[in-house]
Amino acid sequence: MRTLADLKPGTSAEIVDLHGDDLAVQRIMEMGLTEGERVSVLRYAPTGDPIELRVRGYNLSIRRADASNIEISKD
């Protein structure tokens, strides 16, 4: 499974599915990371974690652990 955590800075992909704990999934989706939405990875923190993303026209940061629960398209 390819996940958001595998996405390199400067690239983007479409969200296919969200896995993991119900509450965490709900919180992530509330922020606009829903199935079918395009997300781009802008950069990593100097330590490699968390990740800065862009979705629905705004920037947010999420941890690698959460990103690896977000399945993305192959392209």
Next chain:
Amino acid sequence: MSTAAPAATKKFRAALIGNPNTGKTTIFNALTGFKARVGNYAGVTVERKTGALKGSNGKVELIDLPGTYSLSARSEDEMIAVDVLTGLRSDQDRPDLVLVVVDASNLERNLFLATQVLEVGLPVIVLLNMVDAAEAGGIEIDVEKLTHRIGTKVIPLVASKNTGIDEVAEELNDSADRLMPSHTEVFPYEFTSAAEKLHEQLIEAGVPERYAEPFLVRRCLLEAGGMAEARIIREGGNNAKAAIAEIRKELADNGCRAMTLEARCRYGWIREALDGVVQRPEEHRASFSDKLDAILIHKVWGSAIFVLLMLLIFQSIYTWSGPLMDLIDGGFGALGEAVGALFAEGPLQALIVDGLIAGVGGVVIFLPQILILFFFIALLEDCGYMARAAFLMDKLLSKVGLSGRSFIPMLSGFACAIPAVMATRTIEDRNDRFTTILVAPLMSCSARLPVYVLFVGAFVPANSILGGLIGLQAAVLFSMYLVGVVVAIGVALVLKKTFFKSKTPSFIMELPPYRAPQWKAVFHRMWERGMEFLKRAGTIIVAVSAIVWALTYYPRPSDELTARVDAQHAPQIVEAEAALAAWLMREETPATTEELIELSESSPEEVAEGAALLDGIYAAESDRDTALQGAQIRDSFLGRMGHFVEPIVAPLGWDWRIGMGAIASFPAREVIVSTLGIIYDTGGDVDEESVDLREKLKNARYEDGSPVFNLAVALSIMVFFALCAQCAATLAIIKRETNSWRWPIFTFAYMTGLAYIAALITYQIAIRLIT
């Protein structure tokens, strides 16, 4: 129409709600003229802020709700917004209107909350704020179309420039009470009908209407394990529980997965509603913010700038506040003297000067640090850097189960725990926030430094270790700071695994675009926090200081004690007086003023000799006075408590006088230095650099002649002070921030307990190593 109060005198209430950082408080301040009543919602940590609309004669009341991304709620704290909007709180009347503030430059995500609020059943006005920022990003919004799609009034605003505020005020004054709730529906029929069915079943199951109104039933269905569901089950028992499970299953069979339904439906609806309403630039062009981020989050530059910034903040609260604090200290000292001169010597004078004025001074003294830290925090938050700081530090703090948001409060703790605890409000996660509040006082604050300096200077040899690289004294000083950090890490790990276990350790944070700071708002926020501290914590601190003052002041020395000290010191005084008398009796000694002036010109050494003899008398008398002060305090209630705790502190290597000093410093640890000064007869005006006090401590003896202090005792005292909760102000502010006495008591107990154990271990090991 009801026959109760006529409509004219009824208050009209409007609640402001919106995502974090969308300008709610800016709008609130503009509408109320910066006049707010700030408090707490009972039983939770959420701040309650209300104010009257400017020019409405108090008829229109505004409620500033805390920023949130969603109405879903898993804790009482998160439930506040829902409870206010549904009228479930007894300390806040239900609003008549909701003003949903949305950020025009980030409309899609902001409308998620707006669509939730539309279902509450109250009239809604959407305040489309930050239109300027949207325009700067090339985003165009057709307000008329948007109004039509959402089905509510939409007012465009630039709150920071006061644009559109008048229109909002006019709306609130004139026509808002005629608005109707919107009927916009984002969910499919399967869900809405299921919710209606559940509503009926719950009423039948005996759930009171106020917990099972349609909006709350929807929340219950959408959030498995949420607060709405928990309350319904609490009220309706197993019948309600079964009904909910039944309907959830029916929904699932229809292909509506409760977990993903809400986000999918709302964002789906929003996408459609905004179609043709919002025009965006084709490609996302690299904005000013993105370019700044490239530097400020850069591996090298970003980290370097971050470290420099944190050093600057730390330096400013740690060092630059010093002169201001000295000024306050001096001011209150002078005030005490001036006021003291107005009263005759006695208990009243002492209570006013040493109890009250010194107590109030002990509160105000923290103000510079609080104001400086909150200036920086307000500034960094306002310009958007705060989220970046959290982004950079998240990895480090995630190791102890916290998030990057805890970094600045923790760092501030090294200067002073009070602003540190107050700074935790930027931590959105309640578990993280509480953990940070409870461990921040373990950081070695500036008030511990005098204690370290005194004991390191007196008892740690000035050798160097590691081949001359570091002085031993510096190494010991550093280890005191380290002790606090290490214990804090341990305590945080334990707390995060027990009381404050997060259901999910995830950390999702918006990185808002950078903005130029709004200076007025920055200073307002800084001032607000300072005043809050004075009002909320001040009373408790003054009370505690007055109690400790009374314990040291009473009982007054008996005549017998005074006579004994007088008798002890009489020989020295008599001797000094005799020496002066002898000098005066000499033939050359001038008898008149003219002769004295003559002599001082011809032979100044002669006169100096006489003056020195006079000083000798004063010194002997002052020795007697400090001895009396010392004798009194050793015999005071506090001194008796020192004797009482002696068996408890003996394993730490302490005598009863150190025990007594430790008790006296529970309101504020830094008083240990002056208390030791009084106990050891050097007078209260000593500081940590005082050679006199160091000598006195080194020379202190037990009755058998062995020294009271040695390196092991000094280390044990320092470790105790490093970990102990000796600060009434910190405990008072923890009470304020957690809105409960439980957590300050917990903090006091765990810190004091740990301090005792650590000091015990330190002493027992050190005494064996040294001898």
